[in-house]
Amino acid sequence: MTRDVIALTAAPPDRATFLAGLFSGGPDLRLDTTAESAVTQLCAPDGRPLVAIEASALVRVPDEVRRLLGVASAGPVWWTEARASTAVPEAYVLARSFAGRLVTVLGGTVWPPDALTTDVVPLRTDIAAVPVPDTGIPAVDVLTPRALVVMQDRPVVPLSTWLADALRHAADTDRALQLVTPPASRLTLPLRTALRGLPHRWVVRDERRGLYDGLSGVRLRWRGGIFGPDLDERGSSRLVDPFREPGAEAVRQLVLQVRTRHHPDAGLMLGGALEAVFRRLTGAAPQGWGTAEPAGNPWSRRQLTELARARAPRPTLLTIVGAGALATARVLRTREGVEEDVTVVGGVGAAGEGSGAGSDAMGPDAVEGVARELHAGHGLLSLLASYRTGRADLTVPARFEPPPVPVRLVVPEHSARTGAGLPAPVRLGAGVEAARLYRLGDGSDAVAAWRALERLTGEGAGRASPGPGAGPGAGTGSGAG
The missing domain is CATH 3.40.50 (Rossmann fold)
Incomplete structure (x- = not known):
């Protein structure tokens, strides 16, 4: 197992400061680089890795530091992460000393807060007795x-x-x-x-x-x-x-799964549907985005589009953060156009609160407003809105959490179903681009909602994509198979 230490500094580590940190183990340790020089490894004299240090990244979204580390940040910080092998006891102290030397010179903080040290850490363990993990990949143990x-x-x-x-x-x-x-x-x-x-x-x-x-x-x-x-x-x-066993006090969350498609012309700007959803549900545009966490880049549809275009035809996976909501997105070039698969999760209120209030910014009425806006101007293909119970901080514990309850479904008109026992749809738009919106309930009757969804999408199909955090047997892919 590895242990992580993160230096959060006001300025980027320059070469001299970085080397001063690396010499926390004295002159006998070796240096190596991997991942096209993006990772520096501090190694024992025989070459086995002790500490892997990732290239520093500028996090310009302060709330990301609080979300991931629980540390307050007043402004942008440089995030330098070190992973210490637990196979050698001195490795974790080496990582702590490396991070401590960075913040001593540059200003800032170390996470975990009790990890700060600047001591030189001589290697005393009998390295010859320690197995060498032959992975060749810094993150893999x-x-x-x-x-x-x-x-x-x-x-x-x-x-x-x-x-x-x-x-x-x-x-x-x-x-x-x-x-x-x-x-x-x-x-x-x-x-x-x-x-x-x-x-x-x-x-x-x-x-x-x-x-x-x-x-x-x-x-x-x-x-x-x-x-x-x-x-x-x-x-x-x-x-x-x-x-x-029960977990922490839960809140009701909205899970919104959206798929859009766009014509791949030179003027295409991605992220419009994402921004519209965030504005509708949280009152503001997303704060940041990135291809991993922390999502430290300030929100920019132009930069997001440039990255996806540069990576095409490979898919681009993104994390998007905002006030009270979090999203993942997958941008994919297909024969039909450029598709965005988006999942947005936001905290709604205390668990057990009714979800039908029209004033609720994430209630069913607000979801219908989102659907209409996305269909009118953002190439909406489908939408599934559900409510679920989870933690207020949107993290996922190793505890049972009930599967989500679907409340709204939007499908293209050519895929719509009608008949006895099916909810009456609301038509969105006209012509070949028309869609149908189905009201599956307000989240209070899970059995009726899932039955309606299965009838609309085909027997059992509704459980194929229940949204993040679903319980066992509900599409988590982590059961007994």
Whole structure:
């Protein structure tokens, strides 16, 4: 397992300051670079990595520091992250000393707050007795023919650049990314979304109760170079007790899944639907965006479009943050045009509050306003709005959370269904671009809402995409399969 230390500095580390930090282990340690020089490694004399340090990134959205680290930030900061191997005891102190030297010279803070030190850390461990993890990927702790295993020990685990790179490598090599954390860790929604779908897994390592899947509660074991279900004598998966334990006080959340399509002309500007959703639901445009977390770039549709155009035809995955809401987006060039798949999650109110109030900024009436605006001006293909119960900070704990309850559905007119027992649709627009909006309820009757959705989309199809944080058996992709 690795332990992370982050230096938040007012100025970017220059070469001299960076080298002063690297010499926290004295002159005998070696330096190496990986990931096209984006990662610097502090290595033992025999070459085995002790601390990996990512290139500094400017975070110009102060709320991102608070969201991910719980640290207040008055303005933009330079984020320099170091990952220390726990195989060698001195490695974590080396990472702390590296970060401490940066903030001593440049000003700033170190996370975790108790990690600050500037001491020289001589290497005393018998390195010859320490196994060398032969992964070749800085973020990966164990590499097998079937899996990339990443171990993280922090309260909130984001979709960092490290993990985003590991996910890409897993996809390129047809492997699973399996994230191992302590039971108290929580995932951000972007990371939870990225891990959705087998064979990727969130593996919780509980010292007393063993291994289990943090999204489904299924007991796990390590076999054949990958974590999989630990089945009982009948071949059935087993749920662990910690997964059933109640978590922190929950709030009602709105989950809005939107797909839009645009003609790929030279004047196309992406992000319009995202901005419209944020303005409708939160009263303001998004604050920041990025390809990983922290999403430290100030909101800019132009820059977002330039990045997606440069990456085409490869898809571009994005995280978007704002006041009280968080979104993930996937931009993909298809034969029909440029499509944006967007999932926006926002906090609505205390769990159990009625969701039909027209004054609610994220109530069903507001959702219908979003649907009409996106259909009129942003190439809306489909929309599914649901309510779910989750944490107020939008992080995902390793606890059971009820699956979302659908409340509104928009589909193209040619895909619409009518007939006895189906909700009466509302027509949006006219002609070949027309769509139908279905009212599935106000979120208070989950059974009726899911039955209506299944009848509208085909038997069982409604459960194929229930939104982030759904419970076991509801499309999480982390069950017993």
